[in-house]
Amino acid sequence: MKHLNINIIAALMLLWLLPQTGKAQQYTGISGLVHVPSGEMNHEGDAFIGAHFLNKAMTPDTGFIYYGDGEKYHTFDYFVSLTPFSWLELSYVCTERIYRKDAQGHVINWSKDRYASVKIRPLKEGKYHPAITIGGNDVLTAGYLPGHSEVQLYFCNFYAAATKHFTFGGNELGLTLCYRYYLRGYNAKWNGIVGGITFRPAFFPQARLIAEYTGNEFITGLDMLLWQHLRLQASLKDFKHFYGGICLQFNLLGKKYKY
Amino acid sequence: MFHRNPFFRHFAIVAVLLAVSLCASPPKAKAQTTKQSVDIFMGLDLNFKDIHFETQYDFLIRLTPGFKWNMGNHWQLSGQVMFPILNQYGYEYSFFQVNALNISKEFNIKSLYLKATAGAFSHNRYGLDLKAFLPLCEWFAFEGQAGYVGSVYVSPYWEIVAPNRFVGRLGGDIYLSRWNTQLRGVVGKYLYRDIGFEGEALRHFNHTTVSVYGRWSNKFGLDAGFRVVIMLPPYHRKQRVVNFRPASNWRMSYSMMVREYSHQMYRTDPEENERDGWFSRDLLLWGSHTMEPDFIIKEKTKKNETP
Numbered sequence: 372m373k374h375l376n377i378n379i380i381a382a383l384m385l386l387w388l389l390p391q392t393g394k395a396q397q398y399t400g401i402s403g404l405v406h407v408p409s410g411e412m413n414h415e416g417d418a419f420i421g422a423h424f425l426n427k428a429m430t431p432d433t434g435f436i437y438y439g440d441g442e443k444y445h446t447f448d449y450f451v452s453l454t455p456f457s458w459l460e461l462s463y464v465c466t467e468r469i470y471r472k473d474a475q476g477h478v479i480n481w482s483k484d485r486y487a488s489v490k491i492r493p494l495k496e497g498k499y500h501p502a503i504t505i506g507g508n509d510v511l512t513a514g515y516l517p518g519h520s521e522v523q524l525y526f527c528n529f530y531a532a533a534t535k536h537f538t539f540g541g542n543e544l545g546l547t548l549c550y551r552y553y554l555r556g557y558n559a560k561w562n563g564i565v566g567g568i569t570f571r572p573a574f575f576p577q578a579r580l581i582a583e584y585t586g587n588e589f590i591t592g593l594d595m596l597l598w599q600h601l602r603l604q605a606s607l608k609d610f611k612h613f614y615g616g617i618c619l620q621f622n623l624l625g626k627k628y629k630y
Numbered sequence: 631m632f633h634r635n636p637f638f639r640h641f642a643i644v645a646v647l648l649a650v651s652l653c654a655s656p657p658k659a660k661a662q663t664t665k666q667s668v669d670i671f672m673g674l675d676l677n678f679k680d681i682h683f684e685t686q687y688d689f690l691i692r693l694t695p696g697f698k699w700n701m702g703n704h705w706q707l708s709g710q711v712m713f714p715i716l717n718q719y720g721y722e723y724s725f726f727q728v729n730a731l732n733i734s735k736e737f738n739i740k741s742l743y744l745k746a747t748a749g750a751f752s753h754n755r756y757g758l759d760l761k762a763f764l765p766l767c768e769w770f771a772f773e774g775q776a777g778y779v780g781s782v783y784v785s786p787y788w789e790i791v792a793p794n795r796f797v798g799r800l801g802g803d804i805y806l807s808r809w810n811t812q813l814r815g816v817v818g819k820y821l822y823r824d825i826g827f828e829g830e831a832l833r834h835f836n837h838t839t840v841s842v843y844g845r846w847s848n849k850f851g852l853d854a855g856f857r858v859v860i861m862l863p864p865y866h867r868k869q870r871v872v873n874f875r876p877a878s879n880w881r882m883s884y885s886m887m888v889r890e891y892s893h894q895m896y897r898t899d900p901e902e903n904e905r906d907g908w909f910s911r912d913l914l915l916w917g918s919h920t921m922e923p924d925f926i927i928k929e930k931t932k933k934n935e936t937p
Contacts, residue, residue, distance in 0.1 A: 416835055453840055455833040456809065461842070463856065463884075470683060480683040485886070511854065511886075623835035 398423040398616060399488045399508060399526075400452030400462035404567045405592045405606045405614065407583045409547040410502035410534030412492050414628050415457040421602070421618020422449040425466070428588075428612040433557045434484065434525045438471050450618075452488075460490040460506075466526070484525050487511050501535035501546075528553040528561070541573030551586070560587035581606065596620065599627065667869060669698045671901075673862070673877025675712055677719070679888055688718040694729065694877065696900040704736035704913060710900035725785035727754065730900045736913055741765060743914050751896035753821060755779040757793045759898050761908045765916045769806065773816070773908075775799045779896065797821055797895065805917045810834040812917055821894045824849035828893055830857075832904060834918045837861040839905040850892035855884040859905040861924040869927045878925070879903050 397403040400419045402411045406429065413419075427435065427443040436443050446469070452462030463485070470480035490506030509527035532549035548566040553559060567583025567590075578595040592606025592614075605615040622628070677690040696710030710729040717724050732749025743763040750756040757779035765771040780793035801816025812832040819825050826847025833840050839859040846852050859881045867875065878901045885892075902908070911919045 418838075418840075453833075455811075455840065481686055482683060483680060487886075623838045623840075625836045 398425060398448055398450075398614075399464050400450035400618070401460050401488050401490050401506070403532075404547060404569065404581050404583045405590045405604065406561075406585045407547065407565045407567050407590075408490070408504070408506060408530045408532045408549055408551065409545075409567075410492070410496070410504045410532045411545070412457060412490070412502070412504065413452075413454040413460060414622060414626065415454055416622045416624030416626060417454045418621050418623055419450070419452045419462075419602070419618045421616055422447055423604075423616030424614065426608065426612040426614045428608050429614055431525045431555070431558050433555070434523060435468065437469065444469055453623075458492045458495075460488075462488045464488065464508075464526075484523055486526055496535065501533040503531070503533050505529075505531045524555055525558075527555065528558070541576075543569075543571040543576075545569035545571075547583075561585055590614070665700075666702050667700045667871055667873060669700070669873045669875060671696055671698075671875050671877050673880060673901075676880075676882065679719075679890070681888060685718075689716055690714065690719040690723055691716040692727075694900070696730065696877075698900070704910060706734050706736075708732060708734070708900055728782075728784050730898065732898060734898060736909055738913065743909055745898075745908055747898040750782060751779070751898050753894060753896045754781050754783055755821070755896045756782045756790075759896075761898075763907070763909060763914060763916075765914075768916070768920075769804060771803045771805075771916060773799070773801055773803055775818075775895075777896070779821075795821070795823070799895065803917065805920075807920060810918070810921060818893075818895070820847070820892075821896065822849065822891045824892060826850075826893060830904075834905060834921060836922075837865070837924050839903075839918070841904060845893050847892050850889045851887075853885055853887040853889045853892055855886050857884070857904060858882045859903045861905065865924060866926045866928070869929050877901060879905070 397405065397408070400421065401408070402413045403409045424447050425445065427445050430443065430446060432443070435446055446467045448464050448466040450462050450464040452460060454460045466484040468482045468484055469478050470482055471478075473479050486509035488506065488508045489510050490504055492502060492504045494500070494503040496502035507527070507529035509524055512524060512527070528551055530549055530551040532547060534545055534547045537544045537546075546566075546568060548564070550563070551565055552562050563586050565584055565586045567581060570580045572578065577597070578593060581590070581592040581594065583590050588608050590606050590608050591610065592604060594602065594604035596602050600620055602618045602620050603615070605613070608614055672693060672695040675692040675694050678687040680687050682688065692712040692714045694710055694712050697708065699707040701707060709731040712727045712729050714724055714726070728750050729752045730750060732747050732751065734745060734747040736743070736745045738744065741764060745761040747759045748757075751759065757777060759775065759777040759779075762774045763771060764773075776798040777796070778793050779795055779797065781791045783789040797819055799816045799818035801814065804813040806812075810833065812834065814830045814832065815827070817827040824847040826845060828843060828845035830841050830843040837860065841857045842854070843857065844852075844854045859879055861879050862876050867873070881903050899908075905918055907914070907917060907919070911923060
């Protein structure tokens, strides 16, 4: 009887897991790979609220260093995002900054870098052509840049991305190619042509394996959607530095998607 | 005696205008409910701001118990108070506040919809308010609001300042029903004597509305942000004479520039929000009111009555 109960519970958990699918998550709440934007879009009505751990190996080299000794620190961000239409994604992100620590190492001064991200899809994916998206981070303050070096813009960048998916035997392979430009010189290492590959296995379609090149490093990762509302992403930079996050996902139109 | 007092003189003029406008409404403007009911409800008012380096956020959380007495024919008496349960905003927010205690009447003159309200409003204001909505077609409408208000504080001490301020807004709404999307633009003179304009794009989903806005005022400059309105369950309700329920909605407004005094306008209805607008659904069928209703209300019938 005891074994039967355990089997039933395991079967129910498996049933919960099977119908849902993972799609994408970036540290901005906008769809993409890990650090590289993609041509994919979230579904119309999708709303996210979540947080992401940002390893110091992946933060900009300015702005995220301790006051005084100049050492970089790990941090995190949190975000809300929405896909009001199938062709538009919006998000608002706060990245935690530490200004100062006391003698015992406790943080006594906090601040936040806040920015808005936008992604637009002018061309939907077709049988023979990829989906094309254009977008950017910190788009509202980007206009202040000329003559305003004090404006932070740590994550400000613009991009155009293309993604094409191929299916074989129920598996899905996605190829992404992107041109990205960061406005601040200290982020120039992530400029230029970047891209990645995703793979969604047929036997476990709610998960997605990711391999990408950011322009400066390789990142491998995994993301998945559990119980229709919990989205997880975990990744490693150069197989060493962890970078990951968690978020809650809701479809405000009340729709349930297989993919 | 009273006619020499400028407060009562101003108040009397506006009261007469309000009374005339109420009397001008046709008695059977629309099929309106005459059944009376009282709703007693409570929600949560959540405020937070990020202006200090020493703290992540400063919070102000208040309970918002209130009531609405639907007196029939779109007459309504409503009241609400706010009790702080967590206050990191400072001394002035540590007392209970009257958020509404007023009487209102909605009516229409042909296609012009009006709502007149007298009493106490949010933002510690009281006075008279008139709202107007003029749909020209199913996708375009004009909106306007005019108020004559003074300030009133009931806690920690009683203080009242005679009405001395005219405020108002005038603008237009575009509603794209295919996408349940509303575009709104208004110019106005606001509570803190700032004059400005605001543009807002609202996307209405099932039970939720999300909007982004941009605005400018002569005293506070540029600002932008977003708003979220979530209609709270239960979505299927029974209508009794006295109803106890949660607040109909939870609303959040986020200002990127923390302009807390910019474009401020009192609210006359304790549950006023951008999704529902100013008018009752059974009176004005325009905009988001053409969507599926958020609340399916079933009349409570006696056993020997046929529903």
